Amino acid sequence: MAGRARASDVAARAGVSVATVSFVVNGKARGRVSEATQERVRAAVAELGYVANETARALATGRGHSIALLAHDMTNPFTAEVAAGVAAALAGRASLVLALSTGDQAPAFTDATASTVDGVLLNWPGGATVATGTPVVHLDDPDAPGPGVCFDVEAGARALARHLLDLGHRRVRYLDAARPWATFTRRRTALTEELTRAGADVQTERCGIDLQVARELTLARWDHWRRDGVTAVVGATDIQTLGVLSGLTQLGVAVPGEVSLGSFDDIAFAAVAGPALTTVRLPAHELGRRAAELLGELIDGGPARGQVVLPVGLVVRESTGAPSTLLG
Amino acid sequence: MAGRARASDVAARAGVSVATVSFVVNGKARGRVSEATQERVRAAVAELGYVANETARALATGRGHSIALLAHDMTNPFTAEVAAGVAAALAGRASLVLALSTGDQAPAFTDATASTVDGVLLNWPGGATVATGTPVVHLDDPDAPGPGVCFDVEAGARALARHLLDLGHRRVRYLDAARPWATFTRRRTALTEELTRAGADVQTERCGIDLQVARELTLARWDHWRRDGVTAVVGATDIQTLGVLSGLTQLGVAVPGEVSLGSFDDIAFAAVAGPALTTVRLPAHELGRRAAELLGELIDGGPARGQVVLPVGLVVRESTGAPSTLLG
DNA sequence: CTGTTAGCGCTTTCAG
DNA sequence: CTGAAAGCGCTAACAG
Numbered sequence: 001m002a003g004r005a006r007a008s009d010v011a012a013r014a015g016v017s018v019a020t021v022s023f024v025v026n027g028k029a030r031g032r033v034s035e036a037t038q039e040r041v042r043a044a045v046a047e048l049g050y051v052a053n054e055t056a057r058a059l060a061t062g063r064g065h066s067i068a069l070l071a072h073d074m075t076n077p078f079t080a081e082v083a084a085g086v087a088a089a090l091a092g093r094a095s096l097v098l099a100l101s102t103g104d105q106a107p108a109f110t111d112a113t114a115s116t117v118d119g120v121l122l123n124w125p126g127g128a129t130v131a132t133g134t135p136v137v138h139l140d141d142p143d144a145p146g147p148g149v150c151f152d153v154e155a156g157a158r159a160l161a162r163h164l165l166d167l168g169h170r171r172v173r174y175l176d177a178a179r180p181w182a183t184f185t186r187r188r189t190a191l192t193e194e195l196t197r198a199g200a201d202v203q204t205e206r207c208g209i210d211l212q213v214a215r216e217l218t219l220a221r222w223d224h225w226r227r228d229g230v231t232a233v234v235g236a237t238d239i240q241t242l243g244v245l246s247g248l249t250q251l252g253v254a255v256p257g258e259v260s261l262g263s264f265d266d267i268a269f270a271a272v273a274g275p276a277l278t279t280v281r282l283p284a285h286e287l288g289r290r291a292a293e294l295l296g297e298l299i300d301g302g303p304a305r306g307q308v309v310l311p312v313g314l315v316v317r318e319s320t321g322a323p324s325t326l327l328g
Numbered sequence: 329m330a331g332r333a334r335a336s337d338v339a340a341r342a343g344v345s346v347a348t349v350s351f352v353v354n355g356k357a358r359g360r361v362s363e364a365t366q367e368r369v370r371a372a373v374a375e376l377g378y379v380a381n382e383t384a385r386a387l388a389t390g391r392g393h394s395i396a397l398l399a400h401d402m403t404n405p406f407t408a409e410v411a412a413g414v415a416a417a418l419a420g421r422a423s424l425v426l427a428l429s430t431g432d433q434a435p436a437f438t439d440a441t442a443s444t445v446d447g448v449l450l451n452w453p454g455g456a457t458v459a460t461g462t463p464v465v466h467l468d469d470p471d472a473p474g475p476g477v478c479f480d481v482e483a484g485a486r487a488l489a490r491h492l493l494d495l496g497h498r499r500v501r502y503l504d505a506a507r508p509w510a511t512f513t514r515r516r517t518a519l520t521e522e523l524t525r526a527g528a529d530v531q532t533e534r535c536g537i538d539l540q541v542a543r544e545l546t547l548a549r550w551d552h553w554r555r556d557g558v559t560a561v562v563g564a565t566d567i568q569t570l571g572v573l574s575g576l577t578q579l580g581v582a583v584p585g586e587v588s589l590g591s592f593d594d595i596a597f598a599a600v601a602g603p604a605l606t607t608v609r610l611p612a613h614e615l616g617r618r619a620a621e622l623l624g625e626l627i628d629g630g631p632a633r634g635q636v637v638l639p640v641g642l643v644v645r646e647s648t649g650a651p652s653t654l655l656g
Numbered sequence: 657c658t659g660t661t662a663g664c665g666c667t668t669t670c671a672g
Numbered sequence: 673c674t675g676a677a678a679g680c681g682c683t684a685a686c687a688g
Contacts, residue, residue: 006682007681007682007683008681008682018681018683021682022683026683028684052681059682061683
């Protein structure tokens, strides 16, 4: 029976009209309904276990109290952390509908589900079309027009570059993500600039954001890298770098003895890898939280402010060290 | 203007009634609406970019075309994989609302959002109350009443036990998950039984499902374990075992030289760890997919069948080996 | 202070 | 073959 009682049932039980029920249930009874009546309504609500049908409310008010998160690969702990941040910000005040993408396609976000949500959190740069008029907040997409939350990846890239430079590295290989997203372009550009400005050499290779793919790439390319005198490899994401580490370990290459490893994200696994990864920490949880808050303001009619850029920091751990003098 | 057109707009443009529009849009026009009229309606739909408001449809039909997934810690790649499986099964035909839990609380699933979905996928054993009448499918909860999809964790535990026994291990430490969930009880019980039956000794310790927590525990307990003559440690989940591996690596303990490591799940990281983890593979993606399919049938009025149990398999990799003879 | 009433946008009988 | 009309359950003017 739970969940079945309707407002009219409550009204009948309390001897009032549905309008009155609606007012007290929505806390809009102040100065409109007498205390005594309110009490009677509340009692009826409790007895019947009444809960307003959210679908009907949505139709009547135009507010569904739910937002969508369009993302790619929730299997990447980084994305999962973003989702956790979003969920934390929502805290039960709204529900989260997840639209995940498969392969290289944009997330499955049908127009039907679009008509259900109040706004969308877009973590899929470039792709997905969202009906104009729907509030949208872009995540980790610095080039996106309109409101968004992103990271200062360039500052992070430069810090990582300087760290490598200070250690004495002069030949680094950058593993870019095989996706044309602004966040990745910026990581690469900033890292490359900082490194080349100091006279170091950086070559880029593209690699899918996948443990095994990065691992295979490393197995296939290591000989080449070594002959090139590469002393440090930087991945665009921890996932890739962890894959590289796996390949290197399998090949018996010492890290950071023979090669240093650096990357971006700081997912939980980065800290427990052997060796633990030196990485640019991008606060994923906060990204999700802030984005959800921003979207909430937008939905409530707030002004459409621009991008909020979150500060990042370099976390130096064990995967970076001085380059082997044997190769100097 | 996109997303704003209503059925009445389409009706006006096509010179028909909203009823007719509804019929052709929903593919129920066969034998009710002439081909010519249908064509006119379709043209109007295309010109106006009409998409039915899902909320209104939901109110009218009682079907929201969306289901909820109540889960804990999407940050665990295992859970993320389950979600991916669910999303794959839905394939845009329904939307997925995510209810995540924070800490030890049941997932945030308010009655309001409950009234929005057609059914729920429950991946939170024991806890969450879902209104009776709402179709529910339990995930990875073998003791759950009613429909569900779970793993044959006992067979997996026994296979792992035999593998350890064959290698020569006689003293193992089991790191149970600090959650009173049936799936974990079964893993522990089956492993313990199989091991003790062969005369081996197993001691259990409880540990949160968290990389750092497992790592700290290992750092604190290793001396004790070693003095006890432990030659193998089995974690209830890969996350825990990966944490143990991290602690052991930090302590300079060789794996599998000094201790062998085994666990359950087979998340992607298990395969790239150094050494790669020997683990009982629980097909998470399939769990999600099957559960979503089952829920779909239930929602469509199908019979409530019992638990579907998915077969599991032991994946032997590098973290297990013969126990050190020095400790024999 | 409280009830009546007109929608929200769509589906679906029921007449015609 | 097509349209009028009655809801789905709730909200929010507007009267009283």
